Structures are given as C-alpha cells and as structure tokens.
Amino acid sequence: MDKYLTFDCYGTLLNEDILYKKVEQIGNEIGVDGKQALKKFIEYREDPSNVHPYVDYDLFTRNNLINLDYQFNLNHKFEEYYVDILEAHRNLKPFPEVISTLKEFLEMDYKLIIMSNSAWSLMKNNSDALKVPFDVWTAEDVHAHKPDLHFFKAVQEHYNFTQKNHIHIAQGYDYDIVPCEQMEWKSIWVNRFQEKPYGSARPTYEVTKLDEILPILK
Helix, strand or coil: CCEEEEECCECCCEECHHHHHHHHHHHHHHCCCHHHHHHHHHHHHCCHHHHCCCCCHHHHHHHHHHHHHHHCCCCCCCHHHHHHHHHHHHCCEECCCHHHHHHHHHHCCEEEEEEECCCHHHHHHHHHCCCCCCEEEEHHHHCCCCCCHHHHHHHHHHHCCCCCCEEEEECCHHHHHHHHHHHCCCEEEECCCCCCCCCCCCCCEEECCHHHHHHHHC
C-alpha cells in the first residue's frame, strides 16, 4: 500500500524569518515603523478574503505591498521593493531538523507531497532547498488557496487518500488543521510557537518540531 505525507511548506518546513526581516528592514528604510509594517504585512497574508476571487501568489504579494503603501499613506514606496520581497521568499531556508527528518520519512517509504499557497515562480527554489524529492502542489495549480477545501479535495482525489494511507503535517492552524478536520484527514500540528487553538478543530497529533513526528509514524 502506498503511504503519503502531505506538508504545508512555509512555517512548517521553511523558516520565513528571512522574508519577515526583509519587510521590517524595508519599512525602517522607508521611514515608517518596520515592526508595524511587518504586522500589517502578515495580517494581509492571513486574510483569506484577499485571495477571493483567486489571484496568483506573486500578484497577491504585490497587492500586499500596495496595501502597505495605502496603510502608511505612501506613494509606491513598498511596492518598489516587490522584486526584493520575491527574492527573499525564494531564499527561505529549512528549519534545522527538517532535511534529516524528511530523509527518514523517505526511508520509511512515505511519498512526500507539498501543498502550498505559493506559485511556481517561487516554489522551484523553495523545494530545491529541502534536498529531497517531493510532489509539489501550489495554489497556482488548483486556482485556490488554503483553507479553501477545493485545494484539499483536488489533492485527495489525485492520490486516493484514505485514513490508513495518509497524514497531513502543518504549522498553520486555520489554513491546515481546520480544513483537515473538515476533510476528515488525520493531521499533525507542528506547533512551533506552542500556540493555543483558535477554534474547536483539533489535530490528530501535536508536536513542536518536525523530528518529533518520527516516533508517531514508527
């Protein structure tokens, strides 16, 4: 029987600190409060209404920067850094335990699949940074961003996931754990920041780092 592990990418496998520090740095260079700029940048990213109707992730990122200009009453200041922000996104690095753990998953005969609210213009570099083979599904492939169930249903139908052959692994509660419960998927919440659940949905398992999953699967 084939065995599958699906993963969220950003925050689960790849550390987004490089991107966040870049946004904060740009804010300070422009002359606004960099920490406030980063806060507003993250808030925009986490609002699902900003990707309905569907927009590609790179355009979504540009819209985020345009929104920052609006929020701070600026004229194309943040937007001028659009290319720099995308480059920072391409250069994200894995968390320290990630690559060795992914290799152990492969040794356990799991097929690894990324499900990411990303675009192929970014994802090639991001998946290469993980050093192991993945099937990669992006929002661009299905024209939907998580937590839209269309994304989850498309991947499930492609691989014929069941309760016995598949587990979803993610850091995002709203974007992954909640829809996993709606899909009746087994899930592992990689709760790196030890957050409290925002709603009633609960993962099948909860860990704080990726390598803590290994005993669960053995």
